[in-house]
Amino acid sequence: MNILVCIKQVPDIEQIKIDTSKNVMLIEGVPTIVNTFDTYALETAVKVKDADPATKVYVVTMGPEKAKEALKSCLSVGADKAYLVSDSVLADSDTLATSYVLGSAVKAIEASEALSFDLILCGKQAVDGDTAQVGSQLAEYLNYPQITSALEIALDGGKVRAKRETEEGNEVMEAALPAVVTITKTAYEPRYASVKTKMAANRAQIPLLTAADLALDTALVGLNGSAAKVVKTFVPERKKGGVKIQEETGELAADKLTALLSNAGVI
Numbered sequence: 001m002n003i004l005v006c007i008k009q010v011p012d013i014e015q016i017k018i019d020t021s022k023n024v025m026l027i028e029g030v031p032t033i034v035n036t037f038d039t040y041a042l043e044t045a046v047k048v049k050d051a052d053p054a055t056k057v058y059v060v061t062m063g064p065e066k067a068k069e070a071l072k073s074c075l076s077v078g079a080d081k082a083y084l085v086s087d088s089v090l091a092d093s094d095t096l097a098t099s100y101v102l103g104s105a106v107k108a109i110e111a112s113e114a115l116s117f118d119l120i121l122c123g124k125q126a127v128d129g130d131t132a133q134v135g136s137q138l139a140e141y142l143n144y145p146q147i148t149s150a151l152e153i154a155l156d157g158g159k160v161r162a163k164r165e166t167e168e169g170n171e172v173m174e175a176a177l178p179a180v181v182t183i184t185k186t187a188y189e190p191r192y193a194s195v196k197t198k199m200a201a202n203r204a205q206i207p208l209l210t211a212a213d214l215a216l217d218t219a220l221v222g223l224n225g226s227a228a229k230v231v232k233t234f235v236p237e238r239k240k241g242g243v244k245i246q247e248e249t250g251e252l253a254a255d256k257l258t259a260l261l262s263n264a265g266v267i
Contacts, residue, residue: 001056002118003117007034011032013128041122042078046077062093062105071084083207085102089211089216090222095133098134106138120138122182147160159176164184
């Protein structure tokens, strides 16, 4: 079993500020972390490896040189090998461009390692963008079946079975391999690295893949190749606390609600 986990290094969202005049996030000097949902995806992959030691877990990310820190963090908790996709022409790529790059990276890594990935895992969304689009777009690019927002997975022969989260509750879905599955917050927490595994990860050589290595059409990447255009970036206004209505009967509660709405000019 060969598993690829797509991860993203993201800024600590608690420390991000917004430049409303330029419509951009100010992330210079802001600490970076592995995207939270991606850590659950990686833990899911490593759990498969725990059950079947013959399993190999690879990780890939698209980003600047600094993103090697995130990849080494993944190596320290069980990933076997990591790849960095980095090139100045990829800057400002939206999710559609990013999925094209990652899809091309999947094929390049398979060729380089002389293998085929049975399963590709992604976090369900990135905490900085919250679009939840890359996993699905990657599956579409590769023409693979997909399951989104999985809480847990089980592999059975040539299929993956996943319990997934929906607004109505949980449901179980099955897909033939190879497939793409996006992972939400799981019942289990990602494992911690030991001093020994951290030291080994820091010594690891991480192959670099450029746009030329992936034979990318540069018209499809970067800002010019992105279909989405950011109209406005802003910090939401903090909402005032709500009013809790507790009355002895539903009728009294309804009367109080009506009075509150009337006083507020809503009705």
